[in-house]
Amino acid sequence: MKELGEAYSVVQDRxxxxxxxxxxxxxxxxAPVTAIAARLAxxxxxxxxxxATLLHEKxxxxxxxxx
Numbered sequence: 001m002k003e004l005g006e007a008y009s010v011v012q013d014r015x016x017x018x019x020x021x022x023x024x025x026x027x028x029x030x031a032p033v034t035a036i037a038a039r040l041a042x043x044x045x046x047x048x049x050x051x052a053t054l055l056h057e058k059x060x061x062x063x064x065x066x067x
Contacts, residue, residue, distance in 0.1 A: 004040055005067045 011029040024030060056063065 001040065004036045007036050047058070 007029065009032055011027045013023055014029060015023040015027050
């Protein structure tokens with residue numbers, strides 16, 4: 001999160017806080033923002049899937065044995 005915030009701040013400093021979305025998207029610094037956000041999203045989805053799996057196994061013990 002810290003890395004994403006820092007990358008976003010760089011873009012925001014370049015284009016200005018009140019700039020339209022298009023200016024953010026066209027900024028040369030936007031590619032790193034999206035790359036960092038994608039990595040963060042991957043981690044978050046992985047964590048959610050692991051939590052869902054654990055919950056499913058808790059609610060349905062032995063279900064994994066019947067695949």
